[in-house]
Amino acid sequence: MNAITEYFGNITQSLKTISIGMGVTFKHLFTPAVTIQYPTVKMKLPERSRNRLYVNMDDCIGCDQCSKACPVNCIEIEIIKSTPEDDLGITSSGQKKKLHVPVFNIDIAKCCYCGLCVYPCPTECIYMTNVYEFSEFDRNNLIYNFAKMTPAEIETAQIKVKKMDEETAAKKVAAALVAAQAKAALDATTQTSTPQQPTEPQ
Amino acid sequence: MIDWILTQFPDSILGYIIICAVPLLFILPYALVTIYLEMKMSAHMQDRVAYMRTGWHGTLQPFADILKLLQKEDIIPTAADKFLFILAPYIVFIGTYATFAVLPFTSSYIGSDLDLGLFYLVAVSSLVVVGILMSGWASNNKWSLFGALRSAAQIVSYEIPTALVLLSIVMIAGTMNMQQLSQLQSGGISDWYIFGGPFPIVKKLLLLPLMFILFLVQLTASMAEVNRTPFDIPEAESELVQGYNTEYSGMKFAIFYLAEYANLFAVSAITVVAFFGGWGSPFGSFMSGGVWDLFWFVLKGMFFVSINIWLRWTLPRLRVDQLMYVSWKVLTPFALVCMILIGYILVAF
Ligand code: SF4
Ligand code: SF4
Numbered sequence: 001m002n003a004i005t006e007y008f009g010n011i012t013q014s015l016k017t018i019s020i021g022m023g024v025t026f027k028h029l030f031t032p033a034v035t036i037q038y039p040t041v042k043m044k045l046p047e048r049s050r051n052r053l054y055v056n057m058d059d060c061i062g063c064d065q066c067s068k069a070c071p072v073n074c075i076e077i078e079i080i081k082s083t084p085e086d087d088l089g090i091t092s093s094g095q096k097k098k099l100h101v102p103v104f105n106i107d108i109a110k111c112c113y114c115g116l117c118v119y120p121c122p123t124e125c126i127y128m129t130n131v132y133e134f135s136e137f138d139r140n141n142l143i144y145n146f147a148k149m150t151p152a153e154i155e156t157a158q159i160k161v162k163k164m165d166e167e168t169a170a171k172k173v174a175a176a177l178v179a180a181q182a183k184a185a186l187d188a189t190t191q192t193s194t195p196q197q198p199t200e201p202q
Numbered sequence: 203m204i205d206w207i208l209t210q211f212p213d214s215i216l217g218y219i220i221i222c223a224v225p226l227l228f229i230l231p232y233a234l235v236t237i238y239l240e241m242k243m244s245a246h247m248q249d250r251v252a253y254m255r256t257g258w259h260g261t262l263q264p265f266a267d268i269l270k271l272l273q274k275e276d277i278i279p280t281a282a283d284k285f286l287f288i289l290a291p292y293i294v295f296i297g298t299y300a301t302f303a304v305l306p307f308t309s310s311y312i313g314s315d316l317d318l319g320l321f322y323l324v325a326v327s328s329l330v331v332v333g334i335l336m337s338g339w340a341s342n343n344k345w346s347l348f349g350a351l352r353s354a355a356q357i358v359s360y361e362i363p364t365a366l367v368l369l370s371i372v373m374i375a376g377t378m379n380m381q382q383l384s385q386l387q388s389g390g391i392s393d394w395y396i397f398g399g400p401f402p403i404v405k406k407l408l409l410l411p412l413m414f415i416l417f418l419v420q421l422t423a424s425m426a427e428v429n430r431t432p433f434d435i436p437e438a439e440s441e442l443v444q445g446y447n448t449e450y451s452g453m454k455f456a457i458f459y460l461a462e463y464a465n466l467f468a469v470s471a472i473t474v475v476a477f478f479g480g481w482g483s484p485f486g487s488f489m490s491g492g493v494w495d496l497f498w499f500v501l502k503g504m505f506f507v508s509i510n511i512w513l514r515w516t517l518p519r520l521r522v523d524q525l526m527y528v529s530w531k532v533l534t535p536f537a538l539v540c541m542i543l544i545g546y547i548l549v550a551f
Contacts, residue, residue, distance in 0.1 A: 025512065033249050037254060
């Protein structure tokens with residue numbers, strides 16, 4: 001008897017659960033879809049969303065802090081010293097710029113959007129924008145070059161700094177020479193009184 | 203209508219070929235509509251929207267799908283049994299297509315007005331099993347073979363409840379002719395066999411619950427026969443890759459696909475003819491005859507196709523033993539008991 005009640009119980013239960021399930025799917029058939037038709041309709045991004053990086057080169061002082069902070073080493077920075085007569089201008093926060101930045105590449109393909117490069121920047125010139133549609137057919141196109149210096153400018157800056165370096169080196173040599181001569185003269189005057197030679201203890 | 207076509211083409215071979223091709227005129231547009239319907243229904247049940255880009259709300263997507271399948275590379279595995287591999291999809295399609303010969307689309311059109319219509323239907327739809335087994339074996343792939351074996355077991359066991367249900371209908375109607383079966387129920391909605399058939403009120407009321415049970419049995423069994431979820435264990439993607447048609451691609455895959463959808467309509471049409479008055483209008487002689495017949499037949503057929511789709515996207519898949527349980531321990535006994543009771547009622551009243 002027990003088996004028979006179980007048998008019919010199972011059948012009624014399955015009929016019941018199937019109709020419940022069908023009720024659920026039928027209800028959902030008429031609920032509005034949650035799909036967003038992406039390229040035509042876009043989702044609103046959260047306020048602090050982190051997407052493609054941008055560097056405002058006018059404010060960059062070439063301190064290399066962002067590059068050091070990056071966990072995947074995707075920022076490549078090269079710098080050239082400026083000579084004292086160069087005026088590189090000041091950043092928007094009033095800091096004097098002292099270094100040329102001829103190379104500032106970010107390999108956005110490697111970037112993991114962690115945002116770690118953003119915080120150490122002293123002038124807040126590297127930051128994340130809300131652009132997220134930048135796929136490319138060639139991976140090399142994802143290496144973004146932010147530096148603004150033309151090759152000619154780079155060359156002049158290099159020549160200048162070389163000249164300056166040479167001058168300082170020459171000055172140093174001259175200074176060293178002068179110092180040596182002075183020392184020699186001093187030595188000559190003190191040579192007359194022979195210093196006591198330490199005698200070896202017996 | 204058949205006679206009319208034959209008189210148009212005195213060269214009888216050509217005439218018969220044209221007659222054979224007539225159901226294709228229905229199947230092809232029907233398949234396109236159903237593919238679209240299924241995608242849209244399944245998507246909306248999951249709160250999605252499905253195709254939106256090809257044409258207005260993606261209406262051209264089925265055409266794009268067909269086009270894609272047509273121009274795909276047709277791969278035949280090296281280790282496959284070439285002859286059987288190529289033959290299999292066509293056998294499956296023929297098995298399905300042959301059932302369309304006895305479907306009474308309107309009161310004036312039926313491919314072949316067989317006196318043994320229902321019997322022929324049950325017999326010929328088993329041909330699909332041969333094709334499926336063939337494809338599974340010829341693919342030389344264990345998943346395909348598993349799928350084919352499961353499918354064979356499933357279709358063979360679910361044919362029994364179907365046959366019993368149809369037998370009960372034959373007992374009530376006294377005919378196996380599909381056209382006469384529809385004719386008997388053409389007196390409007392109350393004459394449909396699901397509501398007890400065209401009988402005096404007492405007999406009708408006695409038959410009604412039995413017919414309802416038989417209808418549920420038929421609905422379940424027909425779903426199993428088309429290998430669709432919750433009875434899709436032959437194709438169980440999570441276990442068997444894609445079952446018997448794993449190795450198929452391109453045109454041959456498209457034919458399997460087409461056969462599945464055609465079969466879906468065929469089994470729905472059997473339900474319609476057996477329980478819902480075939481081409482008969484629900485309002486008796488109002489809105490009946492000519493094109494209306496076709497309209498009602500297709501509408502009812504599509505209604506059951508939609509129910510199938512609806513169930514498919516509602517229920518999870520059964521286990522193999524559960525599948526056998528449902529067939530042998532639930533559907534078959536119920537159909538058998540109903541049949542015996544119907545026999546008693548028919549004799550006593
Ligand atoms: S966001 Fe992270 S990974 Fe990307 S450049 Fe900045 S520090 Fe590197
Ligand atoms: S931390 Fe800011 S200022 Fe320093 S190199 Fe990076 S971007 Fe330029």
